[in-house]
Amino acid sequence: MSGTFVGMPAFPKAAHEAVHNTTLRGNLRHATHTIRAKRATAVAEVSDWAELREAGKQIKDHTLRHLDRYLEQLEESVTAAGGTVHWAADADEANRIVTYLVKATGESEVVKVKSMATQEIGLNEALEAEGIHAYETDLAELIVQLGKDRPSHILVPAIHRNRGEIRDIFTREMSEWGRPAPEGLTDTPAELAEAARLHLREKFLRAKVGVSGANFMVAETGTLVVVESEGNGRMCLTLPETLISVVGIEKIVPTWQDLEVFLQTLPRSSTAERMNPYTSTWTGTTDEDGPQNFHLVLIDNGRTDTLADEVGRQALRCIRCSACLNVCPVYERAGGHAYGSVYPGPIGAILSPQLRGTGSEIDSSLPYASSLCGACYEVCPVAIDIPEVLVHLRERVAQGGPVTENGNKVVLKPAKGHGAERAAMRAARWAFSRPGALRTGQRLASRSRRFHPRTLPGPGKAWSASRDLPALPPEPFRDWWQRTNGGKDTGK
Amino acid sequence: MSSRDLILGRVRRALADVRRDDTPYEQAVPRGYLREHGELAPAETVELLAENLADYRALVHRADADGLAEMIAGLLHAHGSKTVLVPPGLREEWLSATDLARVPDRGESTAHELDRVDSVVTACALAIAETGTIVLDGSPDQGRRRITLVPDHHICVVRVPDQVVSSVPQALELLDPTRPLTWISGPSATSDIELDRVEGVHGPRTLEVVLVTGGDGQG
Ligand code: SF4
Numbered sequence: 001m002s003g004t005f006v007g008m009p010a011f012p013k014a015a016h017e018a019v020h021n022t023t024l025r026g027n028l029r030h031a032t033h034t035i036r037a038k039r040a041t042a043v044a045e046v047s048d049w050a051e052l053r054e055a056g057k058q059i060k061d062h063t064l065r066h067l068d069r070y071l072e073q074l075e076e077s078v079t080a081a082g083g084t085v086h087w088a089a090d091a092d093e094a095n096r097i098v099t100y101l102v103k104a105t106g107e108s109e110v111v112k113v114k115s116m117a118t119q120e121i122g123l124n125e126a127l128e129a130e131g132i133h134a135y136e137t138d139l140a141e142l143i144v145q146l147g148k149d150r151p152s153h154i155l156v157p158a159i160h161r162n163r164g165e166i167r168d169i170f171t172r173e174m175s176e177w178g179r180p181a182p183e184g185l186t187d188t189p190a191e192l193a194e195a196a197r198l199h200l201r202e203k204f205l206r207a208k209v210g211v212s213g214a215n216f217m218v219a220e221t222g223t224l225v226v227v228e229s230e231g232n233g234r235m236c237l238t239l240p241e242t243l244i245s246v247v248g249i250e251k252i253v254p255t256w257q258d259l260e261v262f263l264q265t266l267p268r269s270s271t272a273e274r275m276n277p278y279t280s281t282w283t284g285t286t287d288e289d290g291p292q293n294f295h296l297v298l299i300d301n302g303r304t305d306t307l308a309d310e311v312g313r314q315a316l317r318c319i320r321c322s323a324c325l326n327v328c329p330v331y332e333r334a335g336g337h338a339y340g341s342v343y344p345g346p347i348g349a350i351l352s353p354q355l356r357g358t359g360s361e362i363d364s365s366l367p368y369a370s371s372l373c374g375a376c377y378e379v380c381p382v383a384i385d386i387p388e389v390l391v392h393l394r395e396r397v398a399q400g401g402p403v404t405e406n407g408n409k410v411v412l413k414p415a416k417g418h419g420a421e422r423a424a425m426r427a428a429r430w431a432f433s434r435p436g437a438l439r440t441g442q443r444l445a446s447r448s449r450r451f452h453p454r455t456l457p458g459p460g461k462a463w464s465a466s467r468d469l470p471a472l473p474p475e476p477f478r479d480w481w482q483r484t485n486g487g488k489d490t491g492k
Numbered sequence: 493m494s495s496r497d498l499i500l501g502r503v504r505r506a507l508a509d510v511r512r513d514d515t516p517y518e519q520a521v522p523r524g525y526l527r528e529h530g531e532l533a534p535a536e537t538v539e540l541l542a543e544n545l546a547d548y549r550a551l552v553h554r555a556d557a558d559g560l561a562e563m564i565a566g567l568l569h570a571h572g573s574k575t576v577l578v579p580p581g582l583r584e585e586w587l588s589a590t591d592l593a594r595v596p597d598r599g600e601s602t603a604h605e606l607d608r609v610d611s612v613v614t615a616c617a618l619a620i621a622e623t624g625t626i627v628l629d630g631s632p633d634q635g636r637r638r639i640t641l642v643p644d645h646h647i648c649v650v651r652v653p654d655q656v657v658s659s660v661p662q663a664l665e666l667l668d669p670t671r672p673l674t675w676i677s678g679p680s681a682t683s684d685i686e687l688d689r690v691e692g693v694h695g696p697r698t699l700e701v702v703l704v705t706g707g708d709g710q711g
Contacts, residue, residue: 027686030686030687031686031687034687035687046529047526047529048524048525048526048529051522051524051525051526052525054522054524055521055522055523055524055525058520058521058522059520059521061520062515062517062520062521065507065510066507066514067503067507068500068503068504068507071499071500071503072500075496081670087494087495087496087498087499088495089495089498089499093495137694138684139682139684139685139693140682140684143684156683156684156687158684158685159687162686163685163686166685189685189686189688189690190690192685193682193685193690193692193693196693197692197693197694200694201607201694204603204694205602205603205604205607206603218669221669221670223669229680229681229682229683229693230680230681230682230693230694230695231641231680231693231694231695231696232693232694234637234638234641234674234694234695235641235694237637238636238637238638238641238672239603239638239642249499249503254517255517256664256669257661257664257665258521259664260660260661260664261525263660263664264660267623271683273548273677274544274548274622274623274624274677275620275623275624275625275660275675275677276677277548277676277677277678277679277680277681277695278674278675278676278677278680278695279673279674279675280637280672280673280674280675281669281672281673281675282672282673283669283670283671283672286630286671286672288599288636289630289636289637289638289672290636290637290638290672298499300495300499300502304499304502304503304506305502305506307502307503307506307507308502308505308506310509313506404505404506407498407501407502407505
């Protein structure tokens with residue numbers, strides 16, 4: 001995974017700054033609470049949610065456990081359907097491949113469907129450095145791109161912007177990139193959407209190269225799937241002559257039938273809809289319908305290292321629905337930017353430190369960017385036990401241990417001078433000092449006990465080092481926190 | 493070493509711990525979930541489809557085979573359209589009551605040409621009641637993917653009840669993955685601005701679905 005956002009401070013500091021931005025907090029709170037409530041209704045509509053969730057979990061786990069086989073099968077079926085498969089071990093290689101493919105078409109601009117994988121590898125910047133303009137076509141991504149900003153949410157990347165800010169960005173920036181915003185643009189969502197429609201349509205109609213990610217790839221058939229709402233995805237997937245899809249190797253499902261699970265759970269978890277307005281599937285190329293050249297770039301970029309971790313590999317089940325963000329009390333206050341990666345919220349807190357390693361200050365602080373209340377696990381449609389992985393990663397940061405880096409097994413030293421623990425303390429202090437930031441700490445205690453019978457990781461380590469954890473429910477973490485004045489009175 | 497071999501090698505080493513207990517795919521996935529939610533009679537399934545389509549802001553109309561051409565002509569007229577895109581295999585009689593200028597779906601027509609067309613009329617492969625979704629598979633009566641994307645007004649004809657399934661699992665069973673598929677649930681929409689839903693960003697802003705009964709079933 002390419003580096004953190006440039007100059008990104010560690011989570012506690014970034015979060016600290018974010019919580020003082022009242023506009024940001026207001027926008028975020030409104031958004032997460034709205035989606036959260038709608039999602040619960042959409043999920044309640046299907047009586048077999050628990051079974052769908054279990055099936056989704058098992059499909060993904062099975063695929064991960066046989067990933068080599070399914071990758072080879074996928075390559076074969078995509079190739080048989082007229083596509084070309086490329087393999088990229090890291091971000092640089094993926095960027096080089098895409099740049100090469102775009103240059104081979106003779107074009108100097110591409111239209112892009114919202115894709116986390118291309119954000120992860122910093123594709124837009126890499127293309128720009130080679131003189132190729134990449135236009136984001138998702139409305140929210142457009143807002144982010146025009147605002148020279150960073151996305152703050154998986155699903156609604158401009159969630160931190162309100163309508164007035166968006167109007168100002170459009171009025172100021174659109175003319176730089178193409179068709180200017182209409183005269184006298186107001187801040188009603190309908191007018192803003194219309195401005196985006198006009199601005200982007202001119203790009204869609206002339207685009208020769210489209211770049212996308214994919215929500216799913218079917219090994220059996222070589223089919224790729226993109227779910228979206230606006231139709232910008234369909235534009236990028238069907239109008240250009242060349243389509244380049246950049247997809248993480250973990251996005252495979254074995255069979256066509258498996259989609260029946262995820263096409264039910266993803267929309268409901270994500271946008272709280274029975275079905276998103278548009279789903280496109282394509283298998284290689286089709287005569288006279290859609291792109292005649294199709295390239296699939298499969299990226300590793302830390303995923304095989306994540307796969308090597310028996311506890312952490314479950315993070316690769318993630319289908320990027322973003323439900324965990326919307327229920328997280330820490331995300332709600334800190335905002336997506338504080339996580340310093342394209343993957344914010346609870347999933348970001350476990351995925352980024354695994355994809356990138358815990359070497360940097362921000363990555364070693366991410367496993368602490370959580371109150372461990374467990375809400376993220378409850379909503380996750382593929383049942384990723386995020387708290388379990390958080391606790392596991394905290395232990396890794398604080399105590400070191402074996403990890404895989406770039407395919408090699410290495411033994412990580414405990415974080416130097418307890419720097420990480422200090423970062424953890426700051427993160428926890430931040431979370432705990434805010435009224436309501438933490439609903440409950442019980443889950444931390446019970447989870448920690450489950451996985452670390454003798455010591456608590458991170459902030460709790462100093463405390464538990466001199467005590468055996470009691471057999472009865474341990475002191476709730478929140479109580480411990482208050483009793484010890486934020487961990488300061490532990491005799492350390 | 494190629495990156496392909498590098499990545500596959502890493503995957504294999506990463507999975508050293510799981511290679512022995514090898515549950516085959518068929519047994520690895522519990523499929524205890526439902527094939528459909530509630531057993532509805534065909535007529536009820538059609539009602540559910542209509543309800544869910546409307547809930548996601550598609551405009552739903554009903555006609556019998558004899559009244560279909562009039563219905564389509566009326567919808568095109570009401571929308572103020574001057575031109576209509578026509579997939580190659582669309583049934584002639586569906587457009588027999590309108591004298592609008594027809595634009596054929598040709599491989600060589602440019603996106604700019606499509607952008608100048610007001611409406612498009614297509615059939616569909618099937619429709620899913622539980623989610624309010626119509627699915628197009630590029631058959632001759634539906635045309636290329638882009639013709640239902642660029643024009644701002646899409647009229648889609650669904651033969652009921654025979655083209656309607658209840659659920660997503662039932663739909664996938666019938667669909668052919670080698671064809672490019674477009675699943676459409678209501679018109680284009682965005683909720684990116686303060687989560688206010690706005691219809692129509694890039695795809696058609698108006699989706700009209702005609703549920704048609706009767707006829708010879710050749711749709
Ligand atoms: S971790 Fe689970 S809830 Fe969070 S984005 Fe991924 S799939 Fe959704």
